[in-house]
Amino acid sequence: MxxxxxxxxxxxxxxxxxxxxxxxxxxxxxxxxxxxxxxxxxxxxxxxxxxxxxxxxxxxxxxxxxxxxxxxxxxxxxxxxxxxxxxxxxxxxxxxxxxxxxxxxxxxxxxxxxxxxxxxxxxxxxxPLGAFGLLAFSGRPDHDQARADLCERHASAYEADDWWFAVSRGWALTENGAVARGRALTERGFSLRRDNANGAHALSHALFEDGAGTEAEALIAGWLPGYDRAGILHGHIAWHAALSALERGDPDGALAIYGEHVRPGATAGLPLNVITDGVSLLWRLGAYGHVVPAGLWDEVRAYAEPYFAQAGFGFADAHMGLLAAATGDRAAAESRIAALTALVEAGTLAAGPVVPAICRAALAFADEDYAACARILEPAAAEVVRIGGSGAQREMIEDTLLVALMKAGEVGKARILLDTRLHRRPSPRDARWQARLTA
The missing domain is CATH 1.25.40 (Serine Threonine Protein Phosphatase 5, Tetratricopeptide repeat)
Structure with missing residues (x-):
């Protein structure tokens, strides 16, 4: 029956x-x-x-x-x-x-x-949908467009009040650059079911891409207490609030959120989220010139040790390379770079050469060889999308390039990159950097 x-x-x-x-x-x-x-x-x-x-x-x-x-x-x-x-x-x-x-x-x-x-x-x-879906991790440079196209192709099969499809379609459109339409769809889907962590997550992304960081923080502060800490996206949604705090220049606030919700042991999130959220937030803190409290990097390294030991998953590999560079584990970084390079040569790494390039650039950045970091990342920047994840997650790599350019004295290139970013998405941090460069 x-x-x-x-x-x-x-x-x-x-x-x-x-x-x-x-x-x-x-x-x-x-x-x-x-x-x-x-x-x-x-x-x-x-x-x-x-x-x-x-x-x-x-x-x-x-x-x-x-x-x-x-x-x-x-x-x-x-x-x-x-x-x-x-x-x-x-x-x-x-x-x-x-x-x-x-x-x-x-x-x-x-x-x-x-x-x-x-x-x-x-x-x-x-x-196929989402930041960690089959399209995102396919290695395709057009995966954002492919997700949006897939949702549009099948939109007529779903009723207007289908909360899941509205959120999924909205997220796909937001990530593909149709931020206003994506945000509106996401807000509608989330309103239909508030007990929906994927909805809160998608709306956090839409607000980030819309330059509405304070709105994202308010949303998360009001909604997160009602989401059980056992929920797999609890820590990651809090990570969005920490990211917004960093955007407006509040590293202490970001660290407080990290300590309460995001760090290993404070979150029941998926290992991939726990590792990449920890690495990306701590890396950003250091890159932006803030002090990362003692022990935080080592805590992430200890948590990550059982996971992703074998190279071949580009999104995880990029973050594991950053982790090795940040903790001074040159042997681990070089071993992963060698393994990734072999996979590229064999044609079996979906995301391609950009992954070992990110790892090499991270080592150069950690060594304070900012000119070398910029030389590695500049030609690879357009290919970073191939590692998957979201625009908010991948922006860390572009941030690294921008900081490297500024520290290497490449003021002209840094200004061009900042102008492009501010045109794409208003950012208080980028506006502060632009003011510093033009002073």
Missing amino acids: AHPDRRGLPVSTRSSIAAAHYREGVDLMLAAWPGAAEALDAAIAADPDFALAQAARARLHAMRTEPAAARARITAAAACVARGGTERERSHVAVLSLAIEGRSAPALARALAHLEAWPRDALILSL
């Missing part, structure tokens, strides 16, 4: 209770809200042969960097769907299987094909 999911697609389960728990679990997962695991576990308990509930639970394990559990669940889902699933369910499980196996390119291709037939399959549509 089939029951509908939240968007009307039939799901194969004999249990209406299992279907209800599944709808709740997927909603909570798409909102990055605590309780998704419990809801999906309840769906599986009500019907152990419910393939899509098993697959969604596998996806949640994968998001939490629990690979063994994810593989076990997706194997169970495949067995269930082979015994009696629909064509859509078999395709759904196959897409998630590829993603969980780490076969990102075929997972993306199959997800896009799946969506041509079933565009309302929101869990599959969520895979």
Whole structure:
């Protein structure tokens, strides 16, 4: 017997209770809200042969960097769907299987094909979207445009009051430069469901790109206390507030937010977020001329040690290179650069040569060889988008280039870069730097 999911697609389960728990679990997962695991576990308990509930639970394990559990669940889902699933369910499980196996390119291709037939399959549509989605980490330089195009292609399949799609579409448009339209869509989606960490996160990005840092801080200050600290985006959303504090020249405020919400041990976030948020905020602090309190870098290094030891994931590699440079671990930095260079030569690093270039530039910056840092980053700047993540996250690399240019005495180049940035996005920090250069 089939029951509908939240968007009307039939799901194969004999249990209406299992279907209800599944709808709740997927909603909570798409909102990055605590309780998704419990809801999906309840769906599986009500019907152990419910393939899509098993697959969604596998996806949640994968998001939490629990690979063994994810593989076990997706194997169970495949067995269930082979015994009696629909064509859509078999395709759904196959897409998630590829993603969980780490076969990102075929997972993306199959997800896009799946969506041509079933565009309302929101869990599959969520895979290519977002700062950490299959498109962002594809290595494509046009992934921002590709996400926006994907949302526009399937917009007619979603009702205007679909909170998840409105937020996802708004975020994609914002990241692709359509900030006013993206912000409006995101605000509308977030208003439809406030218990939605992905909505608060997307709106924080929209406010950042709109130069509305004080609004972002006010939003986060008012909303974050209602989001359980167990939520996977709790620390990252707080990171946005810390970033806004830095923008307006308040390093003490940024450090206070970091200490309470962002640092390892204070957040239950995904390891990728914990590491990259910590590295990027501390790197920015140092690059902007502020003192990073003793022990903070070592704390991030200790947390990061079990993760991303093997080179090949460009976004993580760039941050691990920055971490090694900041902590004076030249051996680790050079080892990662060598491994990344070998992958580039073999043609197997999706993000390409920009990743080892970022790591080399970080070493030069840490050595205070600012001219060398600028020489490395200038030709690579246009390719930084290939590492994925968001514009707010990648701006750290451009900040490094800008500071290197200023410290190397390349005033003309620094002014041109600042003019471009201020035209793209109003920034109180950039305005202060511009005033200093033109004084």
